[in-house]
Amino acid sequence: MSSYEPHAIERKWQQVWEEAGAFVTPNPEDPASREARNSYVLEMLPYPSGELHMGHVLNYTLGDVVSHVRRRSGWSVLRPMGYDAFGLPAENAAIREGAHPREVTERNIAAIRGQIKRMGWSIDWTREVSTHEPEYYRWTQWIFLKLFEAGLAYRKAAPVKWCPNDQTVLANEQVIDGRCERCGAEVESRNLEQWMFKITDYADRLLDDMALLESWPERVLTMQRNWIGRSEGAEVTFRVEEVDEDVPVFTTRPDTLFGATFFVLAPEHPLVERFAERSPARDELRAYARHAAAKKTEERAAADEKTGVFTGFYAINPVNDAPIPIWVADYVLMDYGTGAIMAVPAHDERDFEFAEKFGLPIMQVVAPADGEAEAGLYVAHSDEEILVNSGPFTGLSSPEAKKAIVESLAGRGLGHAAVNYRLRDWLLSRQRYWGCPIPIIHCEACGIVPVPESELPVLLPEVDDYLPKGRSPLAAAEEWVNVSCPSCGGPALRETDTMDTFVDSSWYFLRYTDPRNDKAPFDRRLVDYWLPVNQYIGGIEHAILHLMYARFFTKALYDLDLLGFREPFARLFNQGMIYRFGAKMSKSKGNVVAPDELVDRYGADALRLYILFMGPADQDKEWQDTGVEGMWRFLSRLWRVVHDELDREPQEPGSTALARKAHETIHKVTDDIERRFVFNTPVAAVMELVNDISRDPADPASRFAVETAVALIQPYAPHIAEELWSALGHSRLWAAPWPVADESLLVRETVELVIQVNGRVRDRLQVAAGSPDEELVALARASERVQAHLSGPERRVVVVPDKLVNFVV
């Protein structure tokens, strides 16, 4: 008898699938009819680093199991693959090697494509796209122009986060603890003209439309909510007579206005210099402001003690006309709210700390509903608080007072209700080579002029030097840069910045539906047919950036009437991280296990099986080096069991315990994958079935059980399953209907009855299913083991039919 040799089998079936177009899903002839059951299963596209890692293996195997089961259950499944190919790593590698980034990228793509194919994932390769190809980025540029026309892309001089190592600007989202997300260098602040997307216009919809999502992990929604950081309150104007200025502040607590005993400006606030000009203490003021502004936010936050300087000026509190001293302090941030605050030390921890340190007055204006105002800090924690010392508003509850005070201010033009967000606009300019060119021309006469649609794509020019120098390497391509203005024909310059790669990946899921369209980024009927994505799968690291940008793009395109849905991904699943020796697998830690080596040794099927068998797909878990070998042993056992079956004389099929076990396994595997979305326990269930088969190979149901095991393991281990399926005399398992459990066989004739005394198990009996309660109690009472514990008066008997009898004595 032959033994299990994965490599030849895997090569063979991969070729068969390719030749048969087994996983090619054509678009419907009439996308308007939604009769067909269709499902879009999407995993986040890989960055082509040339190296497939275990995270990919988990991600794509997960999607593969879902796709196979849906396909075999009669669904039309869209399952594409592509590459997020622009970006710094390829460019840095190119600089190191002296090669062109395109060369490095395409070499990496070829490598990773080869690895993906070796894994045998059921991908529709006719839809492959890569974001660095002009056929793709032409439409990235087209979308950019649509957003520009709609006023959603704009240019602005702004203090930006600058990475001195990568020599480029970063998005806020790419700065982690004051360091560059990619290289870890400390980020600096620079003032530059940059392109921005107006994602802040969509802040409320990004929050509210979460209600449209079918199933997203709670933690992702929470992270996005925190990131958007919506807070409701009021903008209130304070008058500074000496400089004839009205200074607005944002507050979430307008009800505490009577307790505002001082006023604080951020060190970067423009008024600080105005004050300094007129102040005898100008040197001290300027020194503090300069010193504080230079510090990073993180350093400021980490400071043990509050610092600050009195300006010598006063602001008028609009509710009671009281003049309050204006300070400059670095605990107030220029980039949130208005860069100025009213300080209410009695009811805000930070203001309290500051007031204590500098001896400023502290006045209670809010008290607990059932108590007296007490000196010191009192931070409200419910809506039950009552106002005190607040003039005409004294006695109102906090929520009433908020409304009343804002209304009264609004009546005098000194304030209004306001909402503030932590979310900033998306800075998309990058001063690097390997990215999508921004299709804009700067004309001396006309200003900013979009490149006409007919001239797209604006191709990346060839340059000799990609080294970052603080301006885009594209600026060196003079012939490319110097153009005539499309509007007036005069001399003009091309925009030399490229786009953040997150722009490329904010719409790729739309392109897959119509990847070769050269008239438009996609056909609206096709995106409306396939989207929203039914199941999106990827890592938690994209909880904020990619997922929020993709949601924003979808909404913007919806508003432009280019598609008919408001959320791109109905269901999201985040796979857990894989650890080894207690740490996340990473090159720097030296604890990486290469998928390729395992495939060489045990085959793709064993690896696919182990990566899902390891544990719950959404939880972090520890890699076991012996795990894949164990799966290889299981597959060898399955191989043997099938061939033993083939070697035996065919027998009359019979309905035995093994037949029931097979049906139970069908039920369990199907339910786990489809309803529970768990992937480890189905493998265990099939293993149990195989164990049962080998326990009695002569069982009349063995043929059925063997075929069931093969049919059920196919989504996990498609190559061996296909091979065994054809050995069993069938063909095309990839298209064979998913097994259906016979409900009647799931009903057991006898059940195990657990007998407890005082909740402790004392005996177990086989009894006929559906026996009446009295019979169960009588049988239970008859048990010797039970009687030994039935001393003392019986107080109660609990019966759970077909399950358990509990005597309480």
Add this chain to the structure above:
RNA sequence: GCCGGGGUGGCGGAACUGGUAGACGCGCUCGGCUUAAAACCGAGUGUCCGACGCGGACGUGGGGGUUCGAGACCCUCCCCCGGCACCA
């Protein structure tokens, strides 16, 4: 500090709706096969006690509670992982 996820044998984990804790796999032990080893096959494997073929006690991070019955529900505390954090 706030938010989210976790804590079950030597290890990864199972137990879905409160009803047999430890499925399945890894590892380990013993036995078979073998000149031998590997592979493979069979048996065993939570801890402790005992007149070890029957049995008993303990046991899901700690403490308390609800219940006939809790790994699961409630209260409280501890620990680990991830995110956010001077955001007014």
